[in-house]
Amino acid sequence: MKRAPASAWCGMIVVCAYMLVGLFAPVIAPHGEAQIFAEPFAPWSAEFLLGTDQLGRDVLSRLIYGARNTIGIAILTTLISFSIGVSLGLLAALTRGWVDQFLSRFVDLVMSVPGLIFSLMLLSIFGSSVWNLVLIIAVLDSTSFFRLSRSVGLSVALMEYVEVARLRGEKLRWIVRKEILPNVMPPLVAEVGLRFCFVFLTISALSFLGVGIQPPTADWGSMVRENATLITYGDITPLLPAAAIGFLTVAINFVVDWFLDEVSGLKEEF
């Protein structure tokens, strides 16, 4: 931990700050999430630090609540995607045979359509609601967890200590929990960070397009779209939610970079 470079430290601090803002949103926010005031498009002032939006809601409060909604939904999606992908990936790696064949071909098929296009199509069929959004993205995104956990699982399953445990007569469940999971975790944890960024950006993009998280829920992607016209008047307020998205993903990338470096144990030579 002590050897972490400055970029990783900054990244961790930023991530923690976002988490705190998200958790304590109702305490920090000066106004309510959907509380409407008289003046729409009010400029920055003492009462509305970042002004108000097109309906007269406080932008700062929505930004703070947006941290809770956008990050919360992205975390939930990543967790679902992780559990689907990793359990099926390990299942495929351990059983091999037709289960592996079937799952792998299915994943190949899903991955042969670009993710955003696939999710747009599924959203048009199932309709845009938060739960549909979470499930669609989680299922589509679990494919990369599947691939990684399957390939790592395959190589770990061939290790001698797994063979020893098997010969000792341990049950499959014990082998998975005690021998395989601890060894496949490090690359998967790094992948969780990267997938979170990806999921977060995808959800924001979909919300920005108007087919993701629906109003009146405060969300960074849709906040940009709703107030985008202000930019043509030289007001940077609509850029703030977008910058908030970018800032968090950069921070996570810094942490993941360092973590990967640490786990792989081999620095680049030359």
Add this chain to the structure above:
Amino acid sequence: MATQANTSVSPAPALESRRSAASGRIFSVIIQRIALGFFSLFLVSIVIFGSVSLLPGSFATAILGQSATPDTVASFERQLGLDRPIVERYVKWVSSAAVGDFGNSFSSSPANPRPVSRLIERRLYNTLFLAFLSAIVAVPISVMLGLVAALFRNTWFDRALNLGTLTAISLPEFFVAYVLTYFVVMRESFMLTPLGQSLPEWIATPISQMFAFIPNFPILADISSSMPLSQQLYTCFLPATTLTLVCTAHMMRMTRAAIINLLASPYVEMAKLKGASPWKVIWHHALPNAWAPIANVVAFNLAYLITGVVVVEVVFVYPGVGQLMVDSVKSRDIPVVQACALIFGASYIILNLCADLITIITNPRLMHPR
């Protein structure tokens, strides 16, 4: 016996025959890959068509709403042919899609039919124009930068580039797009912003003059076919620049990683130890093997361009397929969405197929028979 006969003849014909055998092998591998590409296209079309039937309950009630009368539902289903068996519907859909007929949009009425193909036609050209523009700028720049960064890795140049591209890929596309828009807006109104007013005049004036140098690129890229090419390029400037920036960052990082991977291989080490000049190591030893990873990186990122184009088209109100798709998703106009998804999916598969073919063709092991 055959090997004996081979060794007894002079070496030249033997080499000739081996070479033709190698080219035959390349040919059969290429045919195989193209067939595989068609097969995945077929599977993707099944997925796109089949996912509509994933919807629990009736599709018609989901679109028309719960309050629709049974009569309306029945006529809606008849109109779409939903009363026919699914295999029959699929064959009809895919065979007419193959000749460019995607049926009618839900927005059409009996008096005023709106074929999907007519909606898409012009927009497809626009989207391809935009993607092509971004690609011809992004590909050479990012491959060059990636190569240079890999050669000078862990220098300040590499670090700066790494930081810049990491930031660029972490930002949402619409952020990049709006920042560019903001700069164009600032050319006229910097002095009116709070920042411009709060700065002392001797700082604010030069900054505003600098902004004034930015050409007045259109913020709404409403391109039309009647424009001359130069006008079209000018109109496309902001969306194309956004796509280029984001795409270059991705592509450069992956090129760098691919080249570094390659430079770590034993034969490069060997060439270096042999005393070959750095230039020769790159040109003779690394590059022949680098085409395949570079082609893969380029194809992957052009495919990335496909998704980026959707967001960028919406930001700049560019009349392309992506914008049409988003609008149709909002109005749940399924035939249009399916057609757009098929077009995007097909271009993704074709790009990957091209990368595969380049990998095969440039593979030194297949090219030079032993």
